[in-house]
Amino acid sequence: MNLSDRLEAELNEQGCALLPGLLDAGDCTAIAALYAREEGFRSRVLMQRHGFGRGEYRYFAYPLPDPVAGLRERFYPVLAPIANRWHQAMGLEPRFPATHGEFLQRCHAAGQTRPTPLLLQYDAGDYNCLHQDLYGEHVFPLQIAVLLSEPGRDFEGGEFVLTEQRPHMQSRAEVVPLRQGDAVVFAVNHRPVTGSRGVYRVAMRHGVSRLRSGRRHTLGVIFHDAA
Template sequence: MNANAVVTPGARRDIAARVRGMDWDRVGTDLDAQGNALLPQLLTPEECTALAGLYGQDERFRSRVVMARHGFGRGEYRYFAYPLPESIAALRTRLYPLLAPIANRWNRTMGIDARYPDRHDEFIARCHDAGQTRPTPLLLQYGMDDYNCLHQDLYGEHVFPLQVAILLSQPGEDFSGGEFVLTEQRPRMQSRVDVVPLRRGDGVVFAVHQRPVRGARGAYRVNMRHGVSRVRAGHRHTLGVIFHDAA
């Protein structure tokens, strides 16, 4: 499958059907319980190969970041330019309306005033009106000994509180190590670490910044960060689907 095959109308329909077919009750429950939820087989192996193959096509991207130059870790990533490849646009468009009710419920619970519209294009219009006009979906590329430090993807005033990472490479075949890692810091407690087991084509939806946790005196905010552990061998590619644009 070549890179252009990911932009076909059939690919958009297939992605829409897979998104609809997820167990969204389970996704909501897992997000509430642990701040992340698995989206199994969100992309096919062929789609994963095609998307990873876009990395060398300069015209697809607006910028390239070498992590070591900024203290972000080792490895590199590239932000897509508009117009996005259709498959990535479809993921944004189809996932957002299923995640927006969860995001709104979280904000109500945490006492945050921001609310998110039903449609992704309406939210992107809000971002653009505030000067956040640069697209944020990205491809990440890791080689041996590369890693990504724990971080949060906050790009401006308007931040959608959930994002999705999709593994495009096969653990045990294309690479070893390179686990997706989440941490949460609860008040007056040590940080908790969660390693999310992913196979090629699996996505994980997770909290960008904070999530609510119920305590004895009501809900409180937990700070979340994510990263990737050291790749011990091979090469690893990941697609990041962020729903807000950058300033």
């Protein structure tokens, strides 16, 4: 099974898929260290100010640093066929072009020109409320988060959580066990699930449980740009 087929099978069954060891420890440390630098970012968000949780994040500015730009370019073509089948299954119109460059042109033409890849930083007591990363009309339906810190050594608590809200049913939560360098691919806003009466849309949200101690960094890779 190739990577795209494996991810599609996991995404269709669980709503998320793992990419173990996507980055090595050296890359993780180097990317996390960017957080403290002055340059390279377009904005900083203190989550508590907006009711998003507690902790902070910074959006990268263009040009994105190599590993971040590389992940967007490399994974878009793997995920676009899955995104197209999801849209077909959910009866949604937009189809996604073959390359990330073409998709970005579409975002930029619609005024979504600001880069969305971000670095997040959590300290003890911080958490990220369940949310969806929607930034305008154009939405690529899958995104990736990479854990840059090592659980147990750098921090405790702070688990990546996904919830699925099925129509007329109770919500289901999934905790995704990640080690440093592991990534999770997940649905941005909804995904198709086949039930006895056909396909229905399940709304997905993601967040992070409270950090018990230490410091945790994550790299978020979102494929659409922001208005």
